[in-house]
Amino acid sequence: MNGPVEERRQHYLNVNYGLKSWLLTIDHKRIAWLYLLGVTFFFFVGGLFATLIRLELLTPQGDLVQAETYNKLFTMHGVTMIFFFLIPSIPAVLGNFLIPLMIGARDLAFPRLNLASWYIYILGGLFTLAAAAAGGVDTGWTFYTPYSSIYSNTHVALTVIGIFITGFSSILTGLNFIVTIHTMRAPGMTWFRLPLFVWAHYATSIIFILGTPVIAITLALVALERLFGLGIFNPELGGDPLLFQHLFWFYSHPAVYIMILPGMGVISELITCFARKRVFGYDFIAFSSLAIAVLGFLVWGHHMFVSGQSVYASMIFSLLSMLVAIPSAVKVFNWTATLYKGSISFDAPMLYALGFIGLFTIGGLTGLFLATLGVDIHVHDTYFVIAHFHYIMVGSAVMAYLGGIHFWWPKMTGRKYPEPLARLAAVIIFLGFNLTFFPQFVLGYLGMPRRYHVYPPEFQVLNVMSTAGSSILAVGYVLPLAYLIWSLRYGVVAGMNPWKAKGLEWETTSPPPTDNFEVMPTVVHEAYAYGAAESQAVYPAGKPANV
Amino acid sequence: MKSDHVVSIKLYSAIFGALLVMTLATAGAAFIDLGGNLNTVVAMLIAACKALLVILFFMHVRYSSRLTWVFVGAGFFWLMILLSLTLADVLSRRWLPTVVG
Amino acid sequence: MSDSSIVHAHQFDDAEQQHEASWLGMWVFLATEVMFFGGMFLGYTIYRSTYPEAFADASNHLDIWLGTINTAVLIGSSFTMALAVRSAQLGARKPLVRFLILTLVLGALFLGIKFTEYYAKIEEHLVPGSNFSYAGPLGRAAQIFFSFYFAMTGMHALHMIIGLALLTALIVKAGRGRFSSVYNTPVELVGLYWHFVDIVWIFLFPLLYLVGRHLQ
Numbered sequence: 001m002n003g004p005v006e007e008r009r010q011h012y013l014n015v016n017y018g019l020k021s022w023l024l025t026i027d028h029k030r031i032a033w034l035y036l037l038g039v040t041f042f043f044f045v046g047g048l049f050a051t052l053i054r055l056e057l058l059t060p061q062g063d064l065v066q067a068e069t070y071n072k073l074f075t076m077h078g079v080t081m082i083f084f085f086l087i088p089s090i091p092a093v094l095g096n097f098l099i100p101l102m103i104g105a106r107d108l109a110f111p112r113l114n115l116a117s118w119y120i121y122i123l124g125g126l127f128t129l130a131a132a133a134a135g136g137v138d139t140g141w142t143f144y145t146p147y148s149s150i151y152s153n154t155h156v157a158l159t160v161i162g163i164f165i166t167g168f169s170s171i172l173t174g175l176n177f178i179v180t181i182h183t184m185r186a187p188g189m190t191w192f193r194l195p196l197f198v199w200a201h202y203a204t205s206i207i208f209i210l211g212t213p214v215i216a217i218t219l220a221l222v223a224l225e226r227l228f229g230l231g232i233f234n235p236e237l238g239g240d241p242l243l244f245q246h247l248f249w250f251y252s253h254p255a256v257y258i259m260i261l262p263g264m265g266v267i268s269e270l271i272t273c274f275a276r277k278r279v280f281g282y283d284f285i286a287f288s289s290l291a292i293a294v295l296g297f298l299v300w301g302h303h304m305f306v307s308g309q310s311v312y313a314s315m316i317f318s319l320l321s322m323l324v325a326i327p328s329a330v331k332v333f334n335w336t337a338t339l340y341k342g343s344i345s346f347d348a349p350m351l352y353a354l355g356f357i358g359l360f361t362i363g364g365l366t367g368l369f370l371a372t373l374g375v376d377i378h379v380h381d382t383y384f385v386i387a388h389f390h391y392i393m394v395g396s397a398v399m400a401y402l403g404g405i406h407f408w409w410p411k412m413t414g415r416k417y418p419e420p421l422a423r424l425a426a427v428i429i430f431l432g433f434n435l436t437f438f439p440q441f442v443l444g445y446l447g448m449p450r451r452y453h454v455y456p457p458e459f460q461v462l463n464v465m466s467t468a469g470s471s472i473l474a475v476g477y478v479l480p481l482a483y484l485i486w487s488l489r490y491g492v493v494a495g496m497n498p499w500k501a502k503g504l505e506w507e508t509t510s511p512p513p514t515d516n517f518e519v520m521p522t523v524v525h526e527a528y529a530y531g532a533a534e535s536q537a538v539y540p541a542g543k544p545a546n547v
Numbered sequence: 548m549k550s551d552h553v554v555s556i557k558l559y560s561a562i563f564g565a566l567l568v569m570t571l572a573t574a575g576a577a578f579i580d581l582g583g584n585l586n587t588v589v590a591m592l593i594a595a596c597k598a599l600l601v602i603l604f605f606m607h608v609r610y611s612s613r614l615t616w617v618f619v620g621a622g623f624f625w626l627m628i629l630l631s632l633t634l635a636d637v638l639s640r641r642w643l644p645t646v647v648g
Numbered sequence: 649m650s651d652s653s654i655v656h657a658h659q660f661d662d663a664e665q666q667h668e669a670s671w672l673g674m675w676v677f678l679a680t681e682v683m684f685f686g687g688m689f690l691g692y693t694i695y696r697s698t699y700p701e702a703f704a705d706a707s708n709h710l711d712i713w714l715g716t717i718n719t720a721v722l723i724g725s726s727f728t729m730a731l732a733v734r735s736a737q738l739g740a741r742k743p744l745v746r747f748l749i750l751t752l753v754l755g756a757l758f759l760g761i762k763f764t765e766y767y768a769k770i771e772e773h774l775v776p777g778s779n780f781s782y783a784g785p786l787g788r789a790a791q792i793f794f795s796f797y798f799a800m801t802g803m804h805a806l807h808m809i810i811g812l813a814l815l816t817a818l819i820v821k822a823g824r825g826r827f828s829s830v831y832n833t834p835v836e837l838v839g840l841y842w843h844f845v846d847i848v849w850i851f852l853f854p855l856l857y858l859v860g861r862h863l864q
Contacts, residue, residue, distance in 0.1 A: 105659065106658065109673065111657075111659060175673055175676045182669075183668050183669045184659070209680050210679065210683055213683040214684070214687045217687035221687075221688070221691070224799060229776055230776050230798060231795055232795045237791050237792050238698070238792060240694060240695075250687075
């Protein structure tokens, strides 16, 4: 198992031991692990809510839970998955771990703010869990007023305070990333030599910074209305329910780009490595990340086509929503072109990446259907919408997350995971996912509304298919949890660069030392120089030690 | 990022004086009916000028790098996106005649 | 201006990089604050355009003298803060401490006046909620105005209180001689924060106090 050399070498995991050394760490790599624990926990909590939902929907009648309970289930599923899993997952785990490594820095700009962001995340999570334990919320994760601000009898204030608190975790992460990428790149690491993973996280951080504060103040206003009667959304005073929706979606639409952009960054890394090719159209992919971040702020009204928004505003939002599809499409084309004439291997990360490309295409195209005003009138608030966003959130974002975890697992742990089992899990996830969510497109088109625990009997077959798929999906998710933990002790020891990938993170040991590099790099080559033998950087006294 | 430019007391005092004058001006102008929406426009213009003076001189943006200007501009630009697109909805809701009954 | 003898945190290459990162970091934070307050400015704008008479009428219940004086006080505190930063840049410890204390005093004065105003509003039954009482048909939308008044000035006051805490910490450190012409970043950054809070008030003042004075 461990060679004697490995046991003696000091790295970020064994440099010190004990709970305090983890809970008071300022090492971005350890903080990434803290986040990994947090997001994994919330993923399975959200999954539990999803399981109950799918079980209820096995039959057309409401026989498992009451209507009020069902409302709480889908609310808590959404809240947990979006705010406590999807939004932090790739940035706070992979972004935190990799960005300093990828740019050739010792850490992020503000390591203590980084640790603070984790504590804030946990504090927000505790508030939300407390609300769940006390009986939950039934407003939907969208908290529309005046139901949430006045009429709901559930723990709205507690939940929105939890989300408010967690929002600051996002803000601090985004702040840290932006400042780090601007000021701490290694000598020679120009903007256009950066890995596309870094570009993707820069774009995501723009959204963190400019979007999150708006939902923060919005939820704060809802809490103030519930607790102190500050009636800004109260229709009895002349309040406008649409004001809440504008404020809410101004963040929550860009939030979906927070959830997908980092995944796109992962895919760029995976596709290039497992096709052994430099990426097609680097500049276009980099700029389309920025374009998605910016354009993503101009489309939020497409969530409000049937709420009473003016038809003229709706037309503007519809048009702008079409525009935002373009940079996403550019990325898909470029990844596909990267694959063309590449030397492709089907390791587990690549399976996730390929799955991403296909499922993201479906999710993205169905987004265009929804952006079309006339079509949306019919499919709004149906399972069509649910299928659309789960193709992006689960079929794409979660798969990118898993692909990234597998790809960088050797770097993070110094161990390889069992490859055949990993490939099996990836396939199970892909099949389970499609069986779960494809029927939902049909259900939505046929008119089954979302957020109902009962439905007309003619929809049962499709619902049963969906639930069956979700049980396969669950197996697929539990497998990596098991074998990744297993690999920590029993996995094959990984060398510095088991994938023979390009990138500064692969030019240091696995696991890296606390300060990331024994000798700081100076970058001399472009990114993704597959085909060239040299590494991307040079080091003063030759290669770093412990090669 | 920001040059170590030291601003003179004289300049700071002049800015302070200007800010006080503009405060009195905006308070005074509020009592004069300028017709239509002009009171609001004038008030907002004066406020914007005051804010600009604070940003440029008290916050040293006048002497800072272009990157700082981008960051400063981005915040206000994004606020404008929020305001303008939402107002596009609110102000145009009554344009389409609705059928009653 | 980079001096390798200046201590800097381990993740940075030198003090200049640290300074650059800190400066940028504060501006990124201020951008988040613009959007944070911005949400309330949006709500205010929507309702003012929908209920112009009620907003004008309600605004006239605010004390314009106290509002104007407070605006001058806050601008004065920005002036003293700028002078404090200047003193730090010049390595002048005593003036730095004096100007920081002045800023603190003016900030506290602002809050004192503000809470006096709040107390008056409580007495006049103008706090939204079950105790709200407003004569006439404009009462409903007037309550929305006062919701914004309390939410926006309350959030602003919270930021002022945080600012006072930061100033206190700075005064203690400055008194101990922790700042010099080569290292005064914390003073600079608190200065940026303080000026930002001033700018928020510069917009709040006309929007809350000066809506309907010409109709009085």
